[in-house]
Amino acid sequence: MQDIVILKCGGSTINELSKEFFDNMRKLQKSGKYPVIVHGGGPAIQHMLEQLQIEFEFVNGLRKTTEDMMDIVEMVLVGHVNPALTRHVNSAGLKGFGISGSDLQLLEATPLNYNRYGLVGEISNVHTNVINQLLEKNIIPIIAPIAIGQDGKKYNVNADTAAGAIASALGAEQLIFVTDVPGILKDEQLLEEVTTDEVEMMIQDGIIFGGMIPKVKAAMKGLTNNVREVLIVNGMESKLKNKQNLAGTTIKVPVKS
């Protein structure tokens, strides 16, 4: 479907999504768009691992995930974050349906590199029919980034990467990263529009770092795989810059002359 809008809600902002955020989602639906939510939950996973005194490390921005840790990741994302966000969406008067990426084989994965990352998955297939069936009924799918492998094991997928893969598979019109900053910042100023070439340079220069890296990488991959537009916006403010578009950073493919 052309009118699909993927909203990736980061763990940084998930508990503080503004009323305007939900109002804007309602406006999206009224204008004939089909929102799909993919959520993270990194801070909640970290909190639980710390409570359980389980040590963890990030390798290239990805949580190295042992078998025991995988149970905790699933417990937090599918048992806690997903139903809480789904309740929030439903109490805002929208129709949300929470689903784990491993349900109905929605997200299929292969190990990214077992020795280096453990049970971190690379998405190999998205069963879009599951999502489309919900969208046809005007239900908002709310997806936790857990994938299922051909080996029957569950895999931990970075939520930005999962959102990008889902957006590409659905040929989404927009992929919107909802996070805790107004967009991509440079010298504390918001960049309203950047090209993928500029993004590459900003990664090299260290202007884009940490949690922003998987977002821009998913953005760049999405833009070369069917996604029409990528935005990074703040979930706590959720301002509209015109009737339909949220204020933030738009990432574009440069026009070559």
Ligand SMILES: Nc1ncnc2c1ncn2[C@@H]1O[C@H](COP(=O)(O)OP(=O)(O)O)[C@@H](O)[C@H]1O
């Ligand atoms: N150039 C940049 N502009 C804005 N934020 C940046 C930039 N580079 C790195 N970041 C960091 O990226 C963070 C957002 O990523 P992350 O914490 O993973 O959020 P989420 O949980 O929403 O995925 C920001 O809080 C900020 O610290």
Ligand SMILES: CC(=O)N[C@@H](CCC(=O)OP(=O)(O)O)C(=O)O
């Ligand atoms: C492999 C990997 O790193 N998975 C992430 C999944 C959650 C996530 O991505 O949450 P945010 O969007 O809040 O960062 C993790 O374990 O934290």
